[in-house]
Amino acid sequence: xxxxxxxxxxxxxxxxxxxxxxxxxxxxxxxxxxxxxxxxxxxxxxxxxxxxxxxxxxxxxxxxxxxxxxxxxxxxxxxxxxxxxxxxxxxxxxxxxxxxxxxxxxxxxxxxxxxxxxxxxxxxxxxxxxxxxxxxxxxxxxxxxxxxxxxxxxxxxxxxxxxxxxxxxxxxxxxxxxxxxxxxxxxxxxxxxxxxxxxxxxxxxxxxxxxxxxxxxxxxxxxxxxxx
Ligand code: CTP
Ligand code: MG
Numbered sequence: 001x002x003x004x005x006x007x008x009x010x011x012x013x014x015x016x017x018x019x020x021x022x023x024x025x026x027x028x029x030x031x032x033x034x035x036x037x038x039x040x041x042x043x044x045x046x047x048x049x050x051x052x053x054x055x056x057x058x059x060x061x062x063x064x065x066x067x068x069x070x071x072x073x074x075x076x077x078x079x080x081x082x083x084x085x086x087x088x089x090x091x092x093x094x095x096x097x098x099x100x101x102x103x104x105x106x107x108x109x110x111x112x113x114x115x116x117x118x119x120x121x122x123x124x125x126x127x128x129x130x131x132x133x134x135x136x137x138x139x140x141x142x143x144x145x146x147x148x149x150x151x152x153x154x155x156x157x158x159x160x161x162x163x164x165x166x167x168x169x170x171x172x173x174x175x176x177x178x179x180x181x182x183x184x185x186x187x188x189x190x191x192x193x194x195x196x197x198x199x200x201x202x203x204x205x206x207x208x209x210x211x212x213x214x215x216x217x218x219x220x221x222x223x224x225x226x227x228x
Contacts, residue, residue: 002097002167003048004119006041009084010034010105011055011077016210023209024105025060029222032064033209034105036222041103042070044115052105053077053088082180082189089172096169099128102186103163109205109221110163118165121200128166129198130187131206132158160185161202170195 014023024034034052041050050070054061055077076087085102094100101118103110114131122129135157143149164186166174174189183189187197205221207214 002095002099004044004046004099004101005092005094005168006044006047006050006101006103006163007085007088007092008034008037008041008050008052008103008105009077009081009088010052011058011084012081012106014106017212019212021060025064026215028108028215028219029226032060033108033218035064035066035068036108037103037105037110038066038068038071040110040112041101041115042068043112044119046116046119047101051088051092053084053091078180080180082175082178082183085186086175086180089168089175092168094168096167098168099165100168100171101163101165102171104208106209107162107206108209109207109218111203111205111225114202114206115163118163118200118202122165122198125198127190127195127197128164128170129200130164130185131161131202132199133161133202133204134158158199160187161206164197166190166197 010024012022017023019026025032038050041047049072051072051074053074053076056075074088074091076091077084078087118131135154139152139154140148141150141152171186174193178189190197209218
């Protein structure tokens, strides 16, 4: 039976957030933002290793005592998220039948329950899959003037989240075959091989901290969870 490895790309600079340090290191409820991400993954019983990929130039990671079980750090981040994931996979060198769960460091409100649901649902699945959310709102396509060009039927539309979970062999093959600039998630690389990843319903709390306004929501979610 394959192992379960969480691979967390955390080598971004957080340019849209615009803070002095990358957003994954911002203080959130007394800890760096991505401590919450890594702690959730480490708390999933099935996960054997939590591999975080940081930039070789990272100035922040060593300044904090992470005190988390299962944590391993790889200083091999690249110029894009896809490159960081690729380099991380190469450094990890997992067995082909190991499961790899790629998860954005910036999705710090991930819940243990959602990861467990993903793992349980994909048990024995031939391809793998991802957490995603059915689009709840009415969808508009803009024209070149920013006016409504069309209303797009939302049936069958999902918003992709992470973790995205694939066998290591399939994932490496998929990522090898595409230019990093052409893909924004692992699923799209796997889809290009003709495989069909499974959509597993996630939840809206698993959003990606991108802009400063997102921090208050993340803080509220984590604080409420603590009090449960
Ligand atoms: N990431 C990475 N290596 C990169 C770029 C991004 O590991 N070269 C990681 C980020 O650290 C983040 C995840 O990929 O955890 C999702 O990326 P995103 O939210 O876009 O983060 P940033 O690229 O840091 O932010 P921005 O695009 O605003 O600069
Ligand atoms: Mg980015």
